[in-house]
Amino acid sequence: MTNEAQRxxxxxxxxEARPQELTAAALSLFVEKGFAATRLDEVAARAGVSKGTLxxxxxxxxxxxxxxIREGILPVLDEGRRMLAEHADDPVAALRAYIRxxxxxxxxxxxGGVPKLMMSEAQNFPExxxxxxxxxxxxxxxxxxxxxxxxxxxxxxxxxxxxxxTHILMAPMLxxxxxxxxxxxxxxxxxxxxxxxxxxxxxxxxxxxxVHDKEPNP
Amino acid sequence: MTNEAQRxxxxxxxxEARPQELTAAALSLFVEKGFAATRLDEVAARAGVSKGTLxxxxxxxxxxxxxxIREGILPVLDEGRRMLAEHADDPVAALRAYIRxxxxxxxxxxxGGVPKLMMSEAQNFPExxxxxxxxxxxxxxxxxxxxxxxxxxxxxxxxxxxxxxTHILMAPMLxxxxxxxxxxxxxxxxxxxxxxxxxxxxxxxxxxxxVHDKEPNP
Amino acid sequence: MTNEAQRxxxxxxxxEARPQELTAAALSLFVEKGFAATRLDEVAARAGVSKGTLxxxxxxxxxxxxxxIREGILPVLDEGRRMLAEHADDPVAALRAYIRxxxxxxxxxxxGGVPKLMMSEAQNFPExxxxxxxxxxxxxxxxxxxxxxxxxxxxxxxxxxxxxxTHILMAPMLxxxxxxxxxxxxxxxxxxxxxxxxxxxxxxxxxxxxVHDKEPNP
Amino acid sequence: MTNEAQRxxxxxxxxEARPQELTAAALSLFVEKGFAATRLDEVAARAGVSKGTLxxxxxxxxxxxxxxIREGILPVLDEGRRMLAEHADDPVAALRAYIRxxxxxxxxxxxGGVPKLMMSEAQNFPExxxxxxxxxxxxxxxxxxxxxxxxxxxxxxxxxxxxxxTHILMAPMLxxxxxxxxxxxxxxxxxxxxxxxxxxxxxxxxxxxxVHDKEPNP
DNA sequence: GATGAATGAGATTTCATTCAT
DNA sequence: GATGAATGAAATCTCATTCAT
Numbered sequence: 001m002t003n004e005a006q007r008x009x010x011x012x013x014x015x016e017a018r019p020q021e022l023t024a025a026a027l028s029l030f031v032e033k034g035f036a037a038t039r040l041d042e043v044a045a046r047a048g049v050s051k052g053t054l055x056x057x058x059x060x061x062x063x064x065x066x067x068x069i070r071e072g073i074l075p076v077l078d079e080g081r082r083m084l085a086e087h088a089d090d091p092v093a094a095l096r097a098y099i100r101x102x103x104x105x106x107x108x109x110x111x112g113g114v115p116k117l118m119m120s121e122a123q124n125f126p127e128x129x130x131x132x133x134x135x136x137x138x139x140x141x142x143x144x145x146x147x148x149x150x151x152x153x154x155x156x157x158x159x160x161x162x163x164x165x166t167h168i169l170m171a172p173m174l175x176x177x178x179x180x181x182x183x184x185x186x187x188x189x190x191x192x193x194x195x196x197x198x199x200x201x202x203x204x205x206x207x208x209x210x211v212h213d214k215e216p217n218p
Numbered sequence: 219m220t221n222e223a224q225r226x227x228x229x230x231x232x233x234e235a236r237p238q239e240l241t242a243a244a245l246s247l248f249v250e251k252g253f254a255a256t257r258l259d260e261v262a263a264r265a266g267v268s269k270g271t272l273x274x275x276x277x278x279x280x281x282x283x284x285x286x287i288r289e290g291i292l293p294v295l296d297e298g299r300r301m302l303a304e305h306a307d308d309p310v311a312a313l314r315a316y317i318r319x320x321x322x323x324x325x326x327x328x329x330g331g332v333p334k335l336m337m338s339e340a341q342n343f344p345e346x347x348x349x350x351x352x353x354x355x356x357x358x359x360x361x362x363x364x365x366x367x368x369x370x371x372x373x374x375x376x377x378x379x380x381x382x383x384t385h386i387l388m389a390p391m392l393x394x395x396x397x398x399x400x401x402x403x404x405x406x407x408x409x410x411x412x413x414x415x416x417x418x419x420x421x422x423x424x425x426x427x428x429v430h431d432k433e434p435n436p
Numbered sequence: 437m438t439n440e441a442q443r444x445x446x447x448x449x450x451x452e453a454r455p456q457e458l459t460a461a462a463l464s465l466f467v468e469k470g471f472a473a474t475r476l477d478e479v480a481a482r483a484g485v486s487k488g489t490l491x492x493x494x495x496x497x498x499x500x501x502x503x504x505i506r507e508g509i510l511p512v513l514d515e516g517r518r519m520l521a522e523h524a525d526d527p528v529a530a531l532r533a534y535i536r537x538x539x540x541x542x543x544x545x546x547x548g549g550v551p552k553l554m555m556s557e558a559q560n561f562p563e564x565x566x567x568x569x570x571x572x573x574x575x576x577x578x579x580x581x582x583x584x585x586x587x588x589x590x591x592x593x594x595x596x597x598x599x600x601x602t603h604i605l606m607a608p609m610l611x612x613x614x615x616x617x618x619x620x621x622x623x624x625x626x627x628x629x630x631x632x633x634x635x636x637x638x639x640x641x642x643x644x645x646x647v648h649d650k651e652p653n654p
Numbered sequence: 655m656t657n658e659a660q661r662x663x664x665x666x667x668x669x670e671a672r673p674q675e676l677t678a679a680a681l682s683l684f685v686e687k688g689f690a691a692t693r694l695d696e697v698a699a700r701a702g703v704s705k706g707t708l709x710x711x712x713x714x715x716x717x718x719x720x721x722x723i724r725e726g727i728l729p730v731l732d733e734g735r736r737m738l739a740e741h742a743d744d745p746v747a748a749l750r751a752y753i754r755x756x757x758x759x760x761x762x763x764x765x766g767g768v769p770k771l772m773m774s775e776a777q778n779f780p781e782x783x784x785x786x787x788x789x790x791x792x793x794x795x796x797x798x799x800x801x802x803x804x805x806x807x808x809x810x811x812x813x814x815x816x817x818x819x820t821h822i823l824m825a826p827m828l829x830x831x832x833x834x835x836x837x838x839x840x841x842x843x844x845x846x847x848x849x850x851x852x853x854x855x856x857x858x859x860x861x862x863x864x865v866h867d868k869e870p871n872p
Numbered sequence: 873g874a875t876g877a878a879t880g881a882g883a884t885t886t887c888a889t890t891c892a893t
Numbered sequence: 894g895a896t897g898a899a900t901g902a903a904a905t906c907t908c909a910t911t912c913a914t
Contacts, residue, residue, distance in 0.1 A: 208426030
């Protein structure tokens, strides 16, 4: 039996990195084609291993799917909490940071396809959907809700239904990510400039569409 | 051969109604499970016919998919154009009508699942995606864009990037439909009241989040 | 109940002609594609009737096949016997008449595809093959054998194994028919002139390939 | 990936031998039943593998058919050319060698069924038929034509239409093979002794039917 | 640990046959 | 008698999973 410590470091590193190489390949394909339409052959090929190797690390295709979803999303929440604390006294800045942060740390990374994937597959994998809802969506929305509620309490934001509004507020961000992994990926559409999109969105949030006689924050 | 008009009326009526019965069954299943995960057995069973019957009307599973997408969406656009004309002089009312109309005539009907389906499958069916983009999404957004541009021209709306903003404006509506056909369909989540959601959204659009010293439209 | 005698003559004629219209269509398709690869849809379409009509006249696809083979071949044998009697005293002329007659009355008619069909399907329909062998092939060869044996007995033909030689003698004729319904029907090959082919064949039969010091028919 | 040379020898040998095991099984069944009537289940069973295995080596049933035809026929032509050279000065011997060689190296081997198969399926697979025509039939006939033309040029053979005559000369050989794989395989017919048949045929070719020593019709 | 040939259950697709009209 | 929509058994084909090497 080889002693763990005696094994060459390179190989040990490789072995430990394997599962993530596999889930990364699987993620990109699941997002691209959906779970059912993705063949494990392709996943293995994209990860540069043989099909059998997948089964050394994951019991089944479903287990692979679960691992894909589990992985790498939760750490982001901590970062979000940290940011929120930083801007505790300025709801507008916090909102801006939330939007920017969501995009740069999630939407614009390989994990940006997960919302599409989870929406597509929620009904096929109710337990996974529940897990994702509980562990990712709801905590993420709770952060946003807190920003909103602080703003309202501080008299900066209008009184709103803070639960409902989080759904509404998330939608344009999610849409940006969904669009990128659907129509933008297959049709000749002019690239949506994410930064411009998010800026425009932020202004919409803050001011609405109407022309106001007096600017609120001079 | 036999003259069409001479055929027994009952059978003819059935023959003509069949394709829509089949696409209706297929639509609901494709939305629920996705294209690849839907078995034709199930489609046939839900439509109350045998598997073979599907092939009397559609050459293949893909052809069925295309028929599902083609069907019944386009008429709605005319209705939208009519509505827009009705509110030609009031951009705010037109916007409200657009949002409400989209929901009642699309989002809240069996076709409300099509956005989810198309997003999920866009990369697997680029030609269909292109068709949908060209025939449905872009005309629909053009209507919205016109509302916005009229509002801006009339001094009612702030100047905005009218192309970008249509994406942003559609997002919460699409999200409502996507949510209903994904997490809401499989997880125990408190039902999102569509009317409240859309009202809240409309207020957000009009006013933004900020408290304004002076109401713009007294 | 309609009395047979009262029915319009045209209709009665049509009804009696039906089975032959159907077998004619079936024959041409069976020869072209083989039994298994021929769809009853096509047979019906070529005969200008509906699929269901086939089942008014034939119990099954196999029954149709059997009818195709049964039909219209046997009368030819009588004609052959007549011809043989005509040339009873001249084996060479009889042989020539046999070859020419076979081609003009069988090979060059719609039934010219039957040899191909029967060869292709013999192992799938042993009973039909046996029927065809007994009723068509063997009587046909018996005629030929008699020609040969008379020629040998009369000192005109060399002594030969008269059983074996009939197989050999039939082969070029059969080959002409097989070729026409296989490669000639699908590949760009120079048309084999049947008359030239059969003349050349007849000369080969009579003289062989060798140059003989003394020509037999100066 | 893995180096080909490092793979276990046993498995590699198997992998390389597989396609031929599969085409051998397919050939025998295609000849027996025809292409359409042969089920892949049967092919797999006869080859001793599972249905899925066929698809590791051939993309479709049609691809399997093409492979069956492609395989193993062409080498024989070289052998034929060698033989022809050997008998360059004796057309009669060359002809005898051609007949005997065709039978022993093609007709009497598993490939002896290919002529029947190709004739049956030519119209269903025009490209394959064209390939077979160009690569097998025409080169084979060219060899025979050369023998004939040398014989004529040398004054040994009568002047003949050398193109037509090759068709005629091939027919009895082909017929022997066709017969064996059709009626002989399913009906109780006295076995045709191939050697006797070919001898008798050779004599017919050389001498014809007529008695030459003395005027046949005194 | 890693491989990839092999499997077989299950999907899509075909088509001979039936039967209400 | 004639039709052709509908059927469902059986074919082709796919692919997650296994396991000998």
